[in-house]
Amino acid sequence: MIGTKHRIRYKTLLFLVLSYTSLAHAQTFYALQIDRNIRFKAADITRAYQPHLVMGSEQALIFKQTVAKFLVKRKSIETNPALSPNAKYSLLKQISSRETSEMADVLESYRWQEYMRIKENIQPIPKPHPIAQELIVHKDERQ
Numbered sequence: 001m002i003g004t005k006h007r008i009r010y011k012t013l014l015f016l017v018l019s020y021t022s023l024a025h026a027q028t029f030y031a032l033q034i035d036r037n038i039r040f041k042a043a044d045i046t047r048a049y050q051p052h053l054v055m056g057s058e059q060a061l062i063f064k065q066t067v068a069k070f071l072v073k074r075k076s077i078e079t080n081p082a083l084s085p086n087a088k089y090s091l092l093k094q095i096s097s098r099e100t101s102e103m104a105d106v107l108e109s110y111r112w113q114e115y116m117r118i119k120e121n122i123q124p125i126p127k128p129h130p131i132a133q134e135l136i137v138h139k140d141e142r143q
Contacts, residue, residue, distance in 0.1 A: 006024070024025060038068055038071045038072060038075065039068060041068075041071055042064045042065075042067040042068035042071055043064060044063075045067050045071075046063055046064040046067060048062055048122045049063070049115065052114055052115075052118050053107065053111045053114060053115060054111075055107075055111070057100060059106065059107070062106050063106050063107070066099065066102055066103060066106055067099070068101040070095055070096075070098070070102075073082065073095050074092060074095055076093065077091045077092055078092070080135060085128030085129070086128055089125065089126075089127060089128045090129070091124055093123045096119075096123070096125055100115070100116060103115055137142070
């Protein structure tokens, strides 16, 4: 009986260590993905919001980190050649929606309401050009 209890504790401990390591690896991956340009762009976006949201320094830092995380995701969508302009637009809207939801954890309710009101002006999602859609030739259509 004692051996079984130790194995269960060992497996539980192993599971917790592996879970923590996995989480730390995912955070490290995002940190590596955030290059200098993204950090500068996130800082610029945060500065654009600051007069409207009037965040404290710690809150502005968390806000900037959240913006940077979503800029990495946005960049990966925008630079993916396998996606059509409409697919990119759809994914960018989804990412923007997730960013808005996550900002609810960063900002107080009244600041979050203001953030949602002005986001379209500060972080617009460009709609795909209708002519670009006509120029795309899919593999199936060439045959």
